[in-house]
Amino acid sequence: MLLKLQKTYKQHLVYSKLKYLFYIFIFLSIGCSSDNNSSSDDEGYTPIPNPELTFEIPSNFPETTYDLSQNPPTERGFELGKKLFYDGQLASDGVVSCGFCHIQSFAFTHHTHITSHGVDGKIGERNAQPLHNLAFMQDFTWDGATTFLDSQPIIPLTAEKEMNETISNVLSKLENDPNYPEMFANAFGSEGVTAERMFKALSQFMVLMVSANSKFDKWQRGESVTFTDDEEAGRILFDTNCASCHAGSLQTDQSYRNNGLPADPEFMDNGREKVTGLPEDSFKFKVPSLRNIEITFPYMHDGRLATLEDVLDFYSDGVEDSETLDPILRQTDGSLGIPLTSDEKNQLIAFLKTLTDNDFLLDNRFAEF
Ligand code: HEC
Ligand code: HEC
Structure with missing residues (x-):
């Protein structure tokens, strides 16, 4: 085998x-x-x-x-x-x-x-x-x-x-x-x-295909929108725990990182290493933009996670160690991943949904018919 x-x-x-x-x-x-x-x-x-x-x-x-x-x-x-x-x-x-x-x-x-x-x-x-x-x-x-x-x-x-x-x-x-x-x-x-x-x-x-009219964009531009308490709490959690990789208006610093997904024996997809040939790039994938993330399920490069709840459960409990695991996902006490309570997960999801841009999704200029 x-x-x-x-x-x-x-x-x-x-x-x-x-x-x-x-x-x-x-x-x-x-x-x-x-x-x-x-x-x-x-x-x-x-x-x-x-x-x-x-x-x-x-x-x-x-x-x-x-x-x-x-x-x-x-x-x-x-x-x-x-x-x-x-x-x-x-x-x-x-x-x-x-x-x-x-x-x-x-x-x-x-x-x-x-x-x-x-x-x-x-x-x-x-x-x-x-x-x-x-x-x-x-x-x-x-x-x-x-x-x-x-x-x-x-x-x-x-x-x-x-x-x-x-x-x-x-x-x-x-x-x-x-x-x-x-x-x-x-x-x-x-x-x-x-x-x-x-x-x-x-x-x-x-x-x-520019998507720049989500609630989050309007908030960033100081337009008249207000986040709910959950969205605001989620935004702060996101800033602390996620934005070092999912950075800025595009929610990506455009780097390649290993976020600790267990290697998939079916495809043996080693990601960035395929392009650079460097073992230190093994299992690294491009940090994806999280724009419109509410509707782009399933998630990750191989679509292995079905919902945003699954994604957050993965970050809190599923991160797997390997030589190329991103150091950001190693806590000082030696544990891996991002500790999150279930309330915090709900708040993060409320925030992630502010990244949906319906103007873009329904923009007739791009429609097939
Ligand atoms: C160390 C960098 C890093 C941190 C920190 C991080 N991510 Fe990610 N994230 C990635 C990478 C890299 C991927 C793509 C991995 C893959 O597909 O193999 C990803 C994928 C995702 C996806 C799936 C996107 C898609 O299009 O399928 C979601 C959703 C996500 N992250 C949300 C979060 C949230 C929420 C946090 C904070 C709780 C977070 N991430 C923290 C690097 C990071
Ligand atoms: C069979 C399904 C399929 C078809 C057909 C297809 N794509 Fe894709 N597209 C994908 C997949 C899967 C990826 C991710 C590929 C990867 O990471 O190796 C992708 C990635 C892309 C990306 C990169 C997006 C990014 O953020 O980096 C662009 C651009 C793109 N496709 C444009 C096109 C165009 C233009 C066509 C037609 C000429 C096309 N695709 C046809 C499945 C498809």
């Missing part, structure tokens, strides 16, 4: 390495493809108006990490990105679109799925992450496999257990589609269905 596990694990490592080389290759080739926005005088193509969309940084947020000047969202680019996001043609089975696993009303997570569910019912190893405030993130996925939002979609597009496609196949489907060639031209000012443009359009759609 152990041997078998070790073998799969080794295969996985080899696969990961190949996967990363492949991404580099794709990006070099995309980088070389010429994308001349000034060629709008292409024969037979007359550009139509394409106003830039405004992107405002909420006053309680940090600067963006995404360089908007390199890919400014426009009306037609956003429209194209949205169509691509909801289009099953991007997958080998014609069904599994990005929106299949990222459902808006659940903050773009895959509701009811513990780990992701791709083409032919194939089950992945990780819980689909919410999509919001991506313009402010330094890197993406639970282990930070990519540092550039434009390249992130290559992972699901080509993963066998997700969309199981090749970039060139997708491009040829789009070329032969009755609508896409015109939409690409309108979005980028000249004809051409290219990978770079496809990824830029997806990013234009995704960077505008």
Whole structure:
């Protein structure tokens, strides 16, 4: 059994390495493809108006990490990105679109799925992450496999257990589609269905997914909202016990840490180590934002915890020791985790619910229909 596990694990490592080389290759080739926005005088193509969309940084947020000047969202680019996001043609089975696993009303997570569910019912190893405030993130996925939002979609597009496609196949489907060639031209000012443009359009759609209107945001900005006694008590508990990792307006310091979840023998998912190859990164995962956490269940990278109560029970009683366990979770008396009474847990949950942003969850701009 152990041997078998070790073998799969080794295969996985080899696969990961190949996967990363492949991404580099794709990006070099995309980088070389010429994308001349000034060629709008292409024969037979007359550009139509394409106003830039405004992107405002909420006053309680940090600067963006995404360089908007390199890919400014426009009306037609956003429209194209949205169509691509909801289009099953991007997958080998014609069904599994990005929106299949990222459902808006659940903050773009895959509701009811513990780990992701791709083409032919194939089950992945990780819980689909919410999509919001991506313009402010330094890197993406639970282990930070990519540092550039434009390249992130290559992972699901080509993963066998997700969309199981090749970039060139997708491009040829789009070329032969009755609508896409015109939409690409309108979005980028000249004809051409290219990978770079496809990824830029997806990013234009995704960077505008800014969630900044929860009760917590309004409180941070000094707008007229008041926390209930429980919410306020929960906020103080959160500041003391959680905010060293789940920090700031985005509730993440964007670091990778081991929060003491027992290792899962089924997937042997060692997290950040897959990317860096460093044993000291073993079982570390990106500190997730807790925005909209009320509705992004189940929780953790593999969706193993069903409710917020389970999460808090885990922090108070379930933290497991290991060499890479985050030192913050070791108390001075040698005990592990974060001691919390059941009242304190209820107060923390009341506070966590102030992070729900209904304006974002119901924002029509992102809706499929
Ligand atoms: C089969 C389900 C599935 C499909 C289809 C899918 N995703 Fe995901 N998505 C996931 C999972 C699971 C993760 C976490 C991956 C990981 O940590 O390895 C994720 C992570 C992401 C992230 C990183 C979020 C963050 O905060 O770091 C982005 C961005 C994203 N997906 C965008 C897309 C786009 C764009 C598409 C379509 C091209 C897409 N996804 C298709 C399941 C899916
Ligand atoms: C030492 C850093 C650290 C501390 C302290 C910490 N967390 Fe976390 N938290 C993490 C990491 C890392 C993860 C992701 C772990 C994984 O999926 O393997 C996480 C995951 C979570 C999740 C699941 C998020 C999701 O999207 O699935 C919730 C909810 C959560 N923490 C709440 C809390 C609360 C509430 C506290 C305080 C009582 C707290 N955390 C304290 C690092 C921390």
